[in-house]
Amino acid sequence: MTLEPGSAAARALFPVTERYAYLNHAAVSPLNRRTADAMRRWVADWEAHGTRAYPPPETLQAYRERAATLLNARPDEIAFTRNTTEGLLLVARGLDWRPGDNIVTVETEFTANVYPWKNAEPEGVTIRRVPARGGRIAVDDVLEAVDHRTRVVAISFVEFYTGYRNDLVRLGAACRQRGVRFCVDAIQGAGVLPIDVEAMQIDFLATGGPKWLLGPMGAGFFYCRREHVDALDPRLYGWLSTADPENFFDYDQPLSPTASRFEWGTFSWPSLVGLMESVALLLEVGVERIAEYVLDLTGELIAALKARGYELITPAERREERSGIVTFRPTSASPEEVVGRLEAAGVVVSPRGDGIRVAPHFYNTWEDIARLLDALP
């Protein structure tokens, strides 16, 4: 039986629904029962059996396949990381920069997609930030900033504050045509909007677990297109980066020929186990179905906010530019005050900048949105 978005069965997986209208998935998601159970099982097994409970090598391969399925990638293009930043750093530190190179990014990025690139500045690399217009990022504006010294276009799938969904298909095609690497911070989209690294011609992608992927903190993954694995200098590598990590007595091994070379030491297994259980859940429900459901729900929220005279920070006219995030300006009090009031009414959202950011996932329903609207001043 398929798990329908918004169904009683979907809600039953999320104990948080017993107390809250939880609309904060762009910040951190609550754990669902399956993920929490998988993590609890891992801890109990480890407690009872120690290394006898060590996951077999097939587990990691199955995890790579699962993460790859979510992105339409290949398992050997996936490296497990702790967070998004780690993946972005691999690119910012790993490319063969030459003085005078530049990186093109945009002005509305979250800081996680800002600071890693500064690591390239000491190598003579400059960073160009393209402004948004009314919260929208025009592909043509990005391409206008690209010149013959641009090595990377670095952009989020979804902008963390405005919720604007970038046109990755057009950007990816234009980057490929110009021989520029296309690097995507996917954390505000992965799990709620479909991603296809082939159709989007993405070269590098980094994401973390605790937002729309519904995972715990401390695990994420990095996608590196197969043909770039050799060209991206890992800078830091360790025993797990080698071709045969179980060969403990050979100190001269080559690096792994796959993206696993970017994994230098032991994983945070409880986090990884949790994240992969969450990814299994998302694949079971179907990311396409999740996207349509969440876009319908946020569409209704947008209409209701407009009807009540709220100003939207999210560019909301076109469905293909929307995401799971809706940000609006409160009228009578500061975002922090309003969010405090909403929390007292059991509605969990975040203040961001001048606005209140609302971010429902597939188990939320119109009742959760109505609870938010009822509690607004």
Ligand SMILES: Cc1ncc(COP(=O)(O)O)c(C=O)c1O
């Ligand atoms: C666009 C974006 N990237 C990255 C992050 C988090 O980065 P990390 O996973 O490295 O903690 C956030 C968190 O708010 C974000 O909004």
